[in-house]
Amino acid sequence: MRELTYAEALREALRQTMHADPTVFMIGEDIGVYGGAFGVSAGLIDEFGPERIIDTPISEAALTGACIGAALTGMRPVGEIQFMDFITLAMEQLVLQAAKIRFMFGGKAKVPFVLRTPAGSGTGAAAQHSQSLENWFVHVPGLKVVMPSTPYDAKGLLRAAIYDDNPVIFVEHKLLYKTKGYVPEEPYEIPLSQSKVVREGTDLTIVATSIMVQRSLQAAEILAQVGIQVEVIDPRTLKPLDMNPIVASVKKTGRVMVVHEAVKTGGFGGEVVARIMESEAFDYLEAPVRRLAGLDIPIPYNRTLESHAVPQVDNIVDEARKLVRGGY
Amino acid sequence: MTTIIETSNYPAYLQEWGQEKALDLLRKMLLIRAFEEKAEELYALGQVHGTMHLSIGQEASAVGASLPLRPTDYLLNHHRGHGHCLSWHGSNVDLMMAEFLGKETGYCRGRGGSMHIANVESNNLGANGIVGGGIPIAVGVGLSIKLRKTDQVVLVVFGDGATNEGAFHESLNMASIWKLPVIYYIENNQYAMSMPVKKAFNIERLSQRACAYGIPGVSVDGNDLFSVYEAVKEAANRARSGHGPTLVEALTYRWRGHSKSDRQAYRTREEVKAWQKKDPIKRFAKKIGLDEKALDDLQQEARKRIEQAVAFAESSPEPDVATIMEGVYA
Ligand SMILES: Cc1ncc(C[n+]2csc(CCOP(=O)(O)OP(=O)(O)O)c2C)c(N)n1
Ligand SMILES: [Mg+2]
Numbered sequence: 001m002r003e004l005t006y007a008e009a010l011r012e013a014l015r016q017t018m019h020a021d022p023t024v025f026m027i028g029e030d031i032g033v034y035g036g037a038f039g040v041s042a043g044l045i046d047e048f049g050p051e052r053i054i055d056t057p058i059s060e061a062a063l064t065g066a067c068i069g070a071a072l073t074g075m076r077p078v079g080e081i082q083f084m085d086f087i088t089l090a091m092e093q094l095v096l097q098a099a100k101i102r103f104m105f106g107g108k109a110k111v112p113f114v115l116r117t118p119a120g121s122g123t124g125a126a127a128q129h130s131q132s133l134e135n136w137f138v139h140v141p142g143l144k145v146v147m148p149s150t151p152y153d154a155k156g157l158l159r160a161a162i163y164d165d166n167p168v169i170f171v172e173h174k175l176l177y178k179t180k181g182y183v184p185e186e187p188y189e190i191p192l193s194q195s196k197v198v199r200e201g202t203d204l205t206i207v208a209t210s211i212m213v214q215r216s217l218q219a220a221e222i223l224a225q226v227g228i229q230v231e232v233i234d235p236r237t238l239k240p241l242d243m244n245p246i247v248a249s250v251k252k253t254g255r256v257m258v259v260h261e262a263v264k265t266g267g268f269g270g271e272v273v274a275r276i277m278e279s280e281a282f283d284y285l286e287a288p289v290r291r292l293a294g295l296d297i298p299i300p301y302n303r304t305l306e307s308h309a310v311p312q313v314d315n316i317v318d319e320a321r322k323l324v325r326g327g328y
Numbered sequence: 329m330t331t332i333i334e335t336s337n338y339p340a341y342l343q344e345w346g347q348e349k350a351l352d353l354l355r356k357m358l359l360i361r362a363f364e365e366k367a368e369e370l371y372a373l374g375q376v377h378g379t380m381h382l383s384i385g386q387e388a389s390a391v392g393a394s395l396p397l398r399p400t401d402y403l404l405n406h407h408r409g410h411g412h413c414l415s416w417h418g419s420n421v422d423l424m425m426a427e428f429l430g431k432e433t434g435y436c437r438g439r440g441g442s443m444h445i446a447n448v449e450s451n452n453l454g455a456n457g458i459v460g461g462g463i464p465i466a467v468g469v470g471l472s473i474k475l476r477k478t479d480q481v482v483l484v485v486f487g488d489g490a491t492n493e494g495a496f497h498e499s500l501n502m503a504s505i506w507k508l509p510v511i512y513y514i515e516n517n518q519y520a521m522s523m524p525v526k527k528a529f530n531i532e533r534l535s536q537r538a539c540a541y542g543i544p545g546v547s548v549d550g551n552d553l554f555s556v557y558e559a560v561k562e563a564a565n566r567a568r569s570g571h572g573p574t575l576v577e578a579l580t581y582r583w584r585g586h587s588k589s590d591r592q593a594y595r596t597r598e599e600v601k602a603w604q605k606k607d608p609i610k611r612f613a614k615k616i617g618l619d620e621k622a623l624d625d626l627q628q629e630a631r632k633r634i635e636q637a638v639a640f641a642e643s644s645p646e647p648d649v650a651t652i653m654e655g656v657y658a
Binding site: 029030032033034055057058059060061062085086089123124125126127128129295296297298300301302303304305306308309 | 457
């Protein structure tokens with residue numbers, strides 16, 4: 001079985017779609033010779049040249065607008081925002097333009113582009129380079145939000161996102177770039193809006209996103225040793241969200257915890273939990289629903305503080321144990 | 329627009345300052361270099377978690393820009409800001425090193441790190457992780473000075489890359505129409521990460537952009553402390569006397585990569601070497617008539633001082649995890 005890193009898997013998806021489809025191009029800061037801040041586009045400029053791997057000045061609003069304009073006129077751009085934090089500089093173009101154009105124009109236009117961006121803490125980059133802002137975009141009708149947690153999903157979801165006819169915010173995680181996993185060589189798509197059960201279990205459902213899927217799987221291993229069987233679900237696409245596997249799982253386990261890195265208040269967990277409460281799974285709940293998420297603070301620089309600011313494997317194990325064995 | 333390649337007024341400045349002050353300026357540049365060389369070493373040893381942006385080769389730009397300003401003035405710094413922070417009035421290298429190592433005794437109690445070092449007590453309003461992030465804030469600082477009717481000024485430092493953010497343009501225009509006491513200081517080190525200025529701009533000098541806002545723009549040799557001093561001094565005088573902002577461009581070069589992880593595939597070794605010949609420290613030492621031996625001695629002194637700073641930082645406590653929720657709100 002061929003293994004690739006998450007970064008390589010993304011690169012392969014980009015390379016394959018760009019070879020097959022001349023309307024696909026990349027645009028972003030330092031994505032050419034530099035290869036992107038995290039190396040995702042390394043070497044692509046040699047293959048596709050500076051006309052399709054476009055380095056921009058430091059102008060996030062304009063590069064996002066460039067994606068929108070090109071998408072409106074027949075192209076399928078893949079933009080890169082170097083760190084998710086800097087997407088704040090592109091908010092107007094994303095939220096007021098990209099998200100609304102199709103609807104405002106009575107469905108007569110489409111804006112098919114992907115904006116890739118690395119999120120997350122764990123690199124010591126402190127408060128302005130470590131955020132997980134995905135839920136801001138979940139809040140905006142017209143945008144799709146995708147967050148892969150494995151190399152396999154990264155490749156298949158990126159291809160699907162590129163061929164989707166809507167603006168897609170594609171959130172990668174810095175600590176996942178070097179993780180390895182099975183990735184088929186041939187092109188494939190993983191449809192957007194399909195949540196995936198990544199581990200089956202009977203005692204507790206964990207809904208986790210991005211790197212927290214990996215941490216939850218590690219926690220599940222540890223919990224299995226003390227007889228707690230955890231089911232782990234990765235929504236993969238946060239918006240539009242596929243609730244079916246989650247509802248089915250909660251009906252089976254009667255307990256649910258949502259784990260994400262973004263701060264808890266106003267985070268994605270609140271949405272998932274609310275939807276569970278509104279669903280038929282409500283009657284099956286045997287314990288209060290839980291959210292395990294980032295603390296409501298900016299990410300600190302100090303290494304120890306930084307690791308305490310977001311859920312780690314130990315925290316997931318502790319919370320899960322309390323939820324299953326009592327304590328809540 | 330004027331382009332000052334290198335001021336010829338330096339003998340007059342030297343006379344004005346006297347040799348002791350000139351030596352102090354040299355000491356400051358050496359301290360900055362020693363700090364950053366040590367930072368690099370600690371990083372290589374795995375003792376630093378995070379990133380950093382070294383300004384080695386840009387020391388004259390930092391020391392020269394603070395020099396004409398008063399302790400009551402303000403500084404807004406950027407990510408490549410170790411030099412400006414150390415140059416600013418009242419800076420303490422121990423607290424800087426402690427912050428760099430993430431310690432509770434650091435300037436930001438270990439919460440900010442290299443990219444966010446601030447010394448608010450001394451009107452150093454902080455470095456910034458966001459390219460161009462400080463530029464609009466300078467409008468507010470200038471506005472506050474104007475409303476409070478003091479004769480302070482604000483120096484806002486940023487790179488060539490930052491001038492391509494929209495906020496730069498909005499801010500210069502506002503500062504211009506309101507005649508705010510702001511010194512916009514571009515440290516043009518020829519690259520924004522991998523983007524060379526030649527590919528990012530269709531103008532010869534970034535100071536030309538001042539035209540669009542009806543303010544003076546000036547480009548200076550950023551590796552010559554005297555030239556930087558002269559330009560910023562003039563801008564400060566203008567600001568203090570109510571004539572509004574100036575755009576100053578200091579032409580310099582970063583010797584190291586952009587940050588910790590940079591293969592520097594976008595430039596040649598020859599180019600780097602050519603700029604290293606314009607070493608701002610050696611140039612200044614020469615102009616003040618110092619021989620190599622004397623310069624060497626001062627360099628050793630600076631390195632010793634940095635060792636003390638490291639010792640202070642290393643013996644300082646880590647932040648207490650129990651305080652993690654503190655400091656978000658006032
Ligand atoms: C808004 C924003 N975009 C991108 C970045 C990533 N980044 C950090 S420094 C840098 C280059 C900045 O170049 P310049 O302004 O010339 O300053 P220099 O690093 O050369 O001193 C980039 C792209 C950022 N920190 N903030
Ligand atoms: Mg630069």
